[in-house]
Amino acid sequence: MSAGQPDSTAIRTALWRALHVQVDDAPPVLADEIGMQIAAPETLWRERPDMHPEGTRGYRAAIVGRARFVEDLVAERVAQHGVTQYAILGAGLDTFAQRRPEIASRIHVYEVDQPATQNWKRERLMVLGFREQTWQVFVPVDFEAGEAWWERLRWAGFDARQPAVIASTGVSMYLTRAANLATLRQIASLAPGTTLAMTFLLPLDLIAEPERSRHAAVYERARAAGTPFVSFFAPDEMIALAREAGLSTAHVVSTADLTARYFAGRSDGLRPASGESILVATV
Numbered sequence: 001m002s003a004g005q006p007d008s009t010a011i012r013t014a015l016w017r018a019l020h021v022q023v024d025d026a027p028p029v030l031a032d033e034i035g036m037q038i039a040a041p042e043t044l045w046r047e048r049p050d051m052h053p054e055g056t057r058g059y060r061a062a063i064v065g066r067a068r069f070v071e072d073l074v075a076e077r078v079a080q081h082g083v084t085q086y087a088i089l090g091a092g093l094d095t096f097a098q099r100r101p102e103i104a105s106r107i108h109v110y111e112v113d114q115p116a117t118q119n120w121k122r123e124r125l126m127v128l129g130f131r132e133q134t135w136q137v138f139v140p141v142d143f144e145a146g147e148a149w150w151e152r153l154r155w156a157g158f159d160a161r162q163p164a165v166i167a168s169t170g171v172s173m174y175l176t177r178a179a180n181l182a183t184l185r186q187i188a189s190l191a192p193g194t195t196l197a198m199t200f201l202l203p204l205d206l207i208a209e210p211e212r213s214r215h216a217a218v219y220e221r222a223r224a225a226g227t228p229f230v231s232f233f234a235p236d237e238m239i240a241l242a243r244e245a246g247l248s249t250a251h252v253v254s255t256a257d258l259t260a261r262y263f264a265g266r267s268d269g270l271r272p273a274s275g276e277s278i279l280v281a282t283v
Contacts, residue, residue: 032099074103084106088110187247194283200232214273238252250281259272
């Protein structure tokens with residue numbers, strides 16, 4: 001991995017999104033091959049073990065399902081509530097600004113991530129012919145140096161007096177309960193009407209077999225790679241945490257909810273794996 005390049009999880013997510021378009025039946029839940037182009041994987045990337053079309057079906061379905069949900073939420077909040085700010089915490093290779101300019105150009109899209117990663121991504125976007133837009137704002141935050149994402153976001157022009165959509169996917173499991181609570185409290189201090197969508201992992205005992213064993217193996221690989229998952233929440237625990245943080249409303253979108261919304265009636269029977277849910281909360 002070259003200096004500044006996103007970590008393997010961000011690249012894998014981008015490739016799974018592309019794999020969904022390439023191997024699953026039409027219509028795609030989310031059509032995104034731009035992230036793959038940014039990642040510029042090796043020619044035979046689809047032969048990687050973690051890209052096996054059958055072995056990764058549930059995981060890539062979960063990835064595109066949660067992304068589609070968040071983007072639909074943004075579209076709804078912009079169209080019906082006049083929201084003009086969308087902040088993506090841990091943006092990685094997110095491509096909303098490139099794929100959805102009809103929405104992104106009407107708002108400010110703030111991408112929060114490590115400085116070196118963002119510099120690398122911006123260079124790759126230029127190589128691919130994507131011009132930088134004033135409404136796409138890169139917010140570099142050196143988490144390892146203890147920089148506060150909120151302060152950097154504010155300095156980048158984010159207006160805490162105006163409602164926003166805040167998205168945090170694939171992040172909460174790496175943070176302690178205390179760190180997750182601190183993040184929720186910061187979001188609860190934003191303008192009324194602000195909406196948060198944050199994914200979280202369920203405890204293994206809430207996941208049915210055979211998926212429980214598969215998830216346990218994934219968690220072990222993450223630990224061995226030096227990026228262990230440290231936080232798991234039952235849905236009622238996550239709602240309680242949101243209430244403790246001061247958020248006014250909170251509910252959980254489950255795998256079953258995503259399946260009913262985006263995967264019903266598919267000819268290929270594609271379904272997202274269980275094990276992850278989404279907290280949707282408002283200020």
